[in-house]
Amino acid sequence: MHRTSLTHRESVSHASRRSFLQAGVLGAGGLALxxxxxxxxxxxxxxxxxxxxxxxxxxxxxxxxxETWDPKPLAPKEYRGPLxxxxxxxxxxxxxxxxxxxxxxMNQLAIVRTVNHGSGDHTKGNHWMxxxxxxxxxxxPDNQTQQRPAMGSAxxxxxxxxxxxxxxxxxxxxxxxxxxxxxxxxxxLGGGLNPFIVNSDxxxxxxxxxxxxxxxxxxLPRIEDRRSLLAGLxxxxxxxxxxxxxxxxxxxxxxDLLSSQPVRDAFDIAAEPESLRDAYGxxxxxxxxxxxxxxxxxxxxxVTANCVxxxxxxxxxxxxxxxxxxxxxxxxxxxIGALIRDLIDRGLxxxxxxxxxxxxxxxxRMNANAGRDHWGDTFSVLMGCGGMKMGQVIGRSDxxxxxxxxxxxxxxxxxxxxxxxxxxxxxxxSFRDLLQRPMPLLDRGIPIRELIA
Numbered sequence: 001m002h003r004t005s006l007t008h009r010e011s012v013s014h015a016s017r018r019s020f021l022q023a024g025v026l027g028a029g030g031l032a033l034x035x036x037x038x039x040x041x042x043x044x045x046x047x048x049x050x051x052x053x054x055x056x057x058x059x060x061x062x063x064x065x066x067e068t069w070d071p072k073p074l075a076p077k078e079y080r081g082p083l084x085x086x087x088x089x090x091x092x093x094x095x096x097x098x099x100x101x102x103x104x105x106m107n108q109l110a111i112v113r114t115v116n117h118g119s120g121d122h123t124k125g126n127h128w129m130x131x132x133x134x135x136x137x138x139x140x141p142d143n144q145t146q147q148r149p150a151m152g153s154a155x156x157x158x159x160x161x162x163x164x165x166x167x168x169x170x171x172x173x174x175x176x177x178x179x180x181x182x183x184x185x186x187x188x189l190g191g192g193l194n195p196f197i198v199n200s201d202x203x204x205x206x207x208x209x210x211x212x213x214x215x216x217x218x219x220l221p222r223i224e225d226r227r228s229l230l231a232g233l234x235x236x237x238x239x240x241x242x243x244x245x246x247x248x249x250x251x252x253x254x255x256d257l258l259s260s261q262p263v264r265d266a267f268d269i270a271a272e273p274e275s276l277r278d279a280y281g282x283x284x285x286x287x288x289x290x291x292x293x294x295x296x297x298x299x300x301x302x303v304t305a306n307c308v309x310x311x312x313x314x315x316x317x318x319x320x321x322x323x324x325x326x327x328x329x330x331x332x333x334x335x336i337g338a339l340i341r342d343l344i345d346r347g348l349x350x351x352x353x354x355x356x357x358x359x360x361x362x363x364x365r366m367n368a369n370a371g372r373d374h375w376g377d378t379f380s381v382l383m384g385c386g387g388m389k390m391g392q393v394i395g396r397s398d399x400x401x402x403x404x405x406x407x408x409x410x411x412x413x414x415x416x417x418x419x420x421x422x423x424x425x426x427x428x429x430s431f432r433d434l435l436q437r438p439m440p441l442l443d444r445g446i447p448i449r450e451l452i453a
Contacts, residue, residue, distance in 0.1 A: 050162050052422050053296035055303050056151070057289070057336065057356035060126065060178020061310030062379070064362035064372050065401060067096045067325045069111045069380035072364070072401045079364050079400045081372075082322040093393055098329035101337025102382075107391040108340055108349075110451055112381045114395025114404040117360070117411050120374030122180040122311070125359030130183045132415035132426075132442050138180065146187045149431070151418055152302040153186035153193040154441055157431075158424055163299025165260050170295055170303050171195040172288045173202060177308035180359075184304060188433040195304060202269050202287035209267045266298040267291070280338040281331050289335040293342055296352055301422070307332060310358055314371020321362070321371050332356075340384055349386035353421045356382040357414070364401040378404045381414055385421065388451040412445025420447035 064081075066072055071085035071094055085094040088106035095103045102109065117128050123143050127135020131148040149157070156168035175184050175197055186193035198209055269277075269291050280286040285307045292303040312324035319327065336356060343349040361379025362372030378397045384390065395407035419426040419441070426442035433439045 050159075052351045052353075053162060053301050053303070054151075054155070054353045054355065054418055054421065055289075055292045055296060055305060055339070056418075057305050057307060057332075057354065057382075058130075058178075058181075058184075059310050059332075059356060059358035060181040060306065060308045061122070061312075062125070062179075062358040062360045062362060062374060063310045063328075064312065064321060064325070065113070065375075065378070065380040065397075066362070066364060066372075067321065067329065068099060069095060069382060070113045070378075070397060070401055071096050072399060075364075075400045078366050081366060082370075083325060090391055090393075096325070096329065098325055099333045101333045105337060105340050108344070108384060108386070110383045110388065110390050110392050110394060112383065112394045112409060112414065112448065113397055114378050114407050115357075115381050115409050115411060115414060116378050116404055117376050119376040120360065122359060122374070123182070125374075125376060126180050127183045128411045129357060129359050129414070131187075132412040132445055135183060143180075144182050146183045146185055148439070149187045149189045149193070149441075150184045151415060152184065152195055152304060153189050154419075154429075154431075155302045155422060155424070156186075156193045157189050158429065159301050159422060161299050162296075162301050163262075165262055166266065166295075166299035167196040167263070168301045169193070169195045170198065170292075170300050172198040172291050172295075172303065172305055173284055174199050175304070175306055177306070179309065179311045181306070181308065188439070189431060198267070198291075201284050202291045203282060203284045207269060207287075209264075262298065266295055266300070269294060276338075276342070279334075279342075281334040283331045285331050286335040286338070289339045290342075293339055293346075293348070297346065297348060312362070312371050313373055314367060314369030318371065320369065321366065324371075336382070336384075344386065349384075351387060352385065353388070353418065354382070354384040355414075355418060361401075377402065383417070383451065385451075388421070392450060394448060394450045409448065410445060412442050413448055414445075416442055416445030417447045417451060420452060 066081050067083050072080050073085040073094065084097040086097045086100065086103055088095055088103040090106045093106055117125065117134070119125050119128070119134065121138050123136060123138040124134045127133065127146065130150045133148045135147060136142045136145060152169040159168065161168040171184060175181060175195070184195055200207055200210055269287060272290060272294070277287065277290060280290040285305070288305045292305045295303050310328065312319040312321050314320035339354060340349070343352050360374055360376040363375045367373055378401065395409060396405045397403065398405050416426050426445060427440065429441035430438040431441065
């Protein structure tokens with residue numbers, strides 16, 4: 001019977017099959033009654049604000065804190081680097097010179113300058129910042145194995161989408177590129193809670209979400225026939241067969257998407273005014289940030305906007321610090337500036353948290369190739385939300401940007417702040433891993449008090 005079911009699935013068109021099986025398809029979201037009862041018994045069930053959302057701007061590779069949110073203009077040249085510092089709208093706070101839009105908006109932002117985990121390992125750092133827990137080492141045999149659920153997947157499990165029928169967790173434009181950019185997924189929560197990945201460039205004139213199309217020979221009645229077939233197979237699946245369960249989650253979600261005009265409308269970036277698209281920037285990241293706003297406005301709870309690559313060592317095949325900064329920071333700055341203004345103008349900023357970060361910072365001292373290497377001893381994270389206390393810098397690094405002087409913060413504190421915004425008390429939530437062991441969502445992280453007190 002299992003073999004027959006696969007044959008039927010293989011008869012579905014290539015486009016819809018991709019929707020069912022690709023590792024990026026979203027989960028159905030929400031909690032079934034058994035899940036709710038189990039989580040309540042484990043202290044995990046909570047009440048949530050169904051309108052709050054998160055946009056994570058993910059800077060894989062690690063942006064240099066000296067060129068962005070923590071410049072050191074008085075440090076020796078080999079530390080301060082090739083760029084100047086500029087004043088922001090908050091007296092005494094400076095940003096790198098390539099961030100004029102964010103500098104103007106500093107009163108609407110908060111910069112956490114002293115996040116640290118002490119690791120220069122991309123693999124560990126990516127996993128740490130995305131889940132709250134260190135990942136496997138780069139040279140470990142399991143270096144691509146995700147050990148804990150990413151924030152977006154946990155949110156999809158606990159919260160679901162803010163509006164029925166919408167995906168709870170979306171990644172745009174893709175999750176490729178960067179360095180060891182591997183850990184945005186659900187781990188033991190199950191593949192149905194992975195992000196829905198757009199896998200298309202919203203800056204292209206022919207932009208379309210590939211997974212939302214139906215082949216011409218498929219009609220909605222035929223899709224419904226397949227839904228009925230799978231419902232029957234659902235009742236026959238072997239207990240505990242996780243991969244089969246994941247396929248079921250993919251299929252249910254894909255059916256919902258294929259028949260959902262509101263979902264298609266949410267991805268219709270061409271409906272935005274040309275002037276607004278220009279404000280975000282006519283480049284991949286600018287239009288990805290605009291699409292992220294469009295998605296949270298229409299009920300997606302968690303969007304990751306992927307911006308890569310930030311690993312600027314200056315060695316052959318990689319950008320030097322100045323070259324990489326001038327290539328990546330201006331479009332990032334323009335997009336973040338437009339996103340914050342747009343959220344404010346639309347009345348969304350009170351309930352939308354914007355977070356921009358990578359897995360670590362860069363070495364304060366420039367290397368022999370005019371680049372910077374990996375640095376996990378202190379680095380910066382941007383947070384923006386009208387419902388939190390903005391217009392402040394949290395923490396202070398030393399005069400060369402090497403170490404924390406005041407207010408060290410753990411990656412779990414950053415992650416706990418994201419969950420807190422969504423009404424999730426992360427230390428009271430636990431899930432069962434594949435061995436049925438209780439695994440806390442976080443085990444020590446505390447929401448950053450300066451933002452929420």
